Amino acid sequence: MVALVGLCLMTCLLEPAAAQAPPLASAQETLDVGDEPGRISTEEAVIRDGPYARQVVFFRSSEPPGTLVVHTSERFVYLVQGNNRALRYGIGVGRKGFQWSGLVRVSRKAEWPDWRPPPEMLARQPYLPRFMAGGPGNPMGARALYLGSTVFRIHGTNQPETIGHAISSGCFRLANGDVIDLYARVPLGTKVVVRHDASL
Amino acid sequence: MLSRYALSGAVMALAVGGCVSTSDETPAVGTAAIAPAAFERERLIGRWGVASFHDEKDRRRTEAEARAQCGQAYAISKGPTDGVMMHVADDPKRYELRLKGDAAGRTYLGFEAPPGHPQDREILSSTDNLVTMRFVNPDANWRYGTFVYVRCRA
Numbered sequence: 001m002v003a004l005v006g007l008c009l010m011t012c013l014l015e016p017a018a019a020q021a022p023p024l025a026s027a028q029e030t031l032d033v034g035d036e037p038g039r040i041s042t043e044e045a046v047i048r049d050g051p052y053a054r055q056v057v058f059f060r061s062s063e064p065p066g067t068l069v070v071h072t073s074e075r076f077v078y079l080v081q082g083n084n085r086a087l088r089y090g091i092g093v094g095r096k097g098f099q100w101s102g103l104v105r106v107s108r109k110a111e112w113p114d115w116r117p118p119p120e121m122l123a124r125q126p127y128l129p130r131f132m133a134g135g136p137g138n139p140m141g142a143r144a145l146y147l148g149s150t151v152f153r154i155h156g157t158n159q160p161e162t163i164g165h166a167i168s169s170g171c172f173r174l175a176n177g178d179v180i181d182l183y184a185r186v187p188l189g190t191k192v193v194v195r196h197d198a199s200l
Numbered sequence: 201m202l203s204r205y206a207l208s209g210a211v212m213a214l215a216v217g218g219c220v221s222t223s224d225e226t227p228a229v230g231t232a233a234i235a236p237a238a239f240e241r242e243r244l245i246g247r248w249g250v251a252s253f254h255d256e257k258d259r260r261r262t263e264a265e266a267r268a269q270c271g272q273a274y275a276i277s278k279g280p281t282d283g284v285m286m287h288v289a290d291d292p293k294r295y296e297l298r299l300k301g302d303a304a305g306r307t308y309l310g311f312e313a314p315p316g317h318p319q320d321r322e323i324l325s326s327t328d329n330l331v332t333m334r335f336v337n338p339d340a341n342w343r344y345g346t347f348v349y350v351r352c353r354a
Binding site: 114119122124125126127128129130131132133134135136137 | 249250251252253254255258261262265266268269272274287288289290291292342343344345347
């Protein structure tokens with residue numbers, strides 16, 4: 001169901017859907033930062049300005065209201081509202097080689113989730129704990145929506161400046177205030193469509 | 201590398217001195233006398249599951265999580281002299297770190313510097329199978345929390 005997109009597709013910048021205002025190309029470049037465990041971001045952190053600010057937008061879709069549609073190439077997640085409208089949030093996405101597409105459902109929800117750094121991160125930062133209990137300094141941020149049986153999640157972040165960039169290992173991150181807002185609107189079982197539109 | 205860290209430690213000490221009002225809890229760097237540590241380095245040698253927490257309510261389950269991390273255990277080995285080979289915060293290189301005591305009976309692990317140096321870890325508790333530590337540097341402690349080391353079976 002969930003297909004990892006080939007690395008060859010990852011090397012291309014992607015064209016946003018015509019109906020949506022594209023973020024600046026420079027903002028779509030991969031951000032060369034690692035997770036910063038322990039860095040504090042408050043629950044109040046939201047994206048207030050620019051295309052990544054939470055906002056209602058025109059969104060033509062055949063998906064029923066309540067569906068989450070993730071456009072990794074645009075760096076947006078849409079919560080379908082009906083009547084060609086959606087509530088749009090800016091997201092950070094997987095870096096090259098870690099982007100994917102598929103159809104899943106929200107299988108679990110968690111407040112202040114725990115964090116386990118992935119093996120490649122432990123290789124770079126061997127001084128990290130292998131597990132960090134959830135809290136304000138945790139890279140998983142304030143909330144997490146677990147996607148089906150995959151290792152991927154929609155979660156918060158203690159690095160809100162990474163929204164709009166490709167730095168993750170395939171998860172989708174929102175500013176803490178935004179993920180708290182989304183978390184409250186999305187029940188278990190919600191359909192999640194992850195789209196990754198590659199361009200040549 | 202060590203000199204770079206000694207320098208950063210000195211800068212950090214100035215920052216700590218100027219910004220944090222916990223000087224009664226942390227010995228002033230450069231003045232604290234080194235006393236024998238409460239235990240020998242052999243207690244630290246081995247493979248450990250490592251986890252951390254920020255909130256005391258998470259201590260018990262963090263211990264359980266540390267125990268579950270033995271599949272990717274952290275190895276502490278003997279150093280070339282009388283210390284152990286470990287990492288300090290935010291540096292992927294291993295260094296020989298030594299156990300140090302202070303006059304108040306606290307035990308630290310770090311470079312050859314007075315106990316309570318900003319690059320030290322303070323060992324909060326220890327048995328042969330469970331050790332808890334925290335970084336002395338308030339920023340590193342704030343970011344990483346209290347570390348729990350649970351010894352892994354061979």
